Amino acid sequence: MVMNVCGLLGWAGGWIALIGISTYTPNWVVWIFMPHFIYGFYRVFVQLTYFPWALRMRRVLRVYPWQVLKGVPSGIGKYPGARDDGIWFEFRSPADPGEKIPMVFIRHTRSYWWLRRMDGPRTNSVRRAQIEPLWFAGDPRYLAVIAAPGRGGRTPKRFHVLHQRPVFDRRCEPGNWTVDAADVELARRAGVPDPGAAVHSGVTGSAGNR
Known part of the structure; x- marks a missing residue:
């Protein structure tokens, strides 16, 4: 700031x-x-x-506390089943580790730095290493803060907010992810205007944000 x-x-x-x-x-x-x-x-x-x-x-x-995640899948382009094209990370659902949830960079301001380090045809191993491991705080079904490792990997830097489109756009169909009452309450405290409208509570979803 x-x-x-x-x-x-x-x-x-x-x-x-x-x-x-x-x-x-x-x-x-x-x-x-x-x-x-x-x-x-x-x-x-x-x-x-x-x-x-x-x-x-x-x-x-x-x-949400910080998590340091290694080997998070990422890419540039269309994620199978996702609503938006763009650069994305794939996370595991907190409720079901077998459920894969993509988070697409909907907001492109300040995203160019990340674009050059995602898994793509022009990304080299040196650039990719700058976001490995990935710092993550949030819930991929709603919204999260990601960051690259800072000096020595002990602190985060290059903070960026990711969110599912229905979280802030009521016109979109809610995501079909598995959530419970505790998840909804945490999302509300984190600033999601209407967690119940953003995600169908208690419904097991597919791999995409439809």
Whole structure:
């Protein structure tokens, strides 16, 4: 959060400073600054959109403990039976280890770093090793925070929120995963608006998020 605030102030401050400088310089100087104006505006937007998700991460981490998972399947493209295309991780259901649950990167902001390290045709072993083992906190049937191992593997870094689409989109059909009353209560405390509407309680689902 501190780094994000610093980034926001830095990009916004630089944008304003260049506007001030450009008012006292010839018109052609503005064209030199134009790439920064455009990219700086984008970076300010990215920094601002991070804050609500940072608060959501905080709420999830208050409810679910970190797990350090090795060999988590991942990929780029279409997961069999999943609603969305994109980069994904495959997790095991807390209620049924035999039940596989994909979590697709629905929110693509800040996901490029992860994209370059997923199992894909252009991913090398060095990049893949940067997300092994994977830090995970949450419930794959609802939402979770993932992170890469930090220095020495003792702390997490590069936090990212993953969620099933029905969790925040009431228009989507609920997922068919096995859950119980305790799972629903934890999800509610973690910030899921209506856990009962996001997942059909007590129904054993298939491998996809349909």
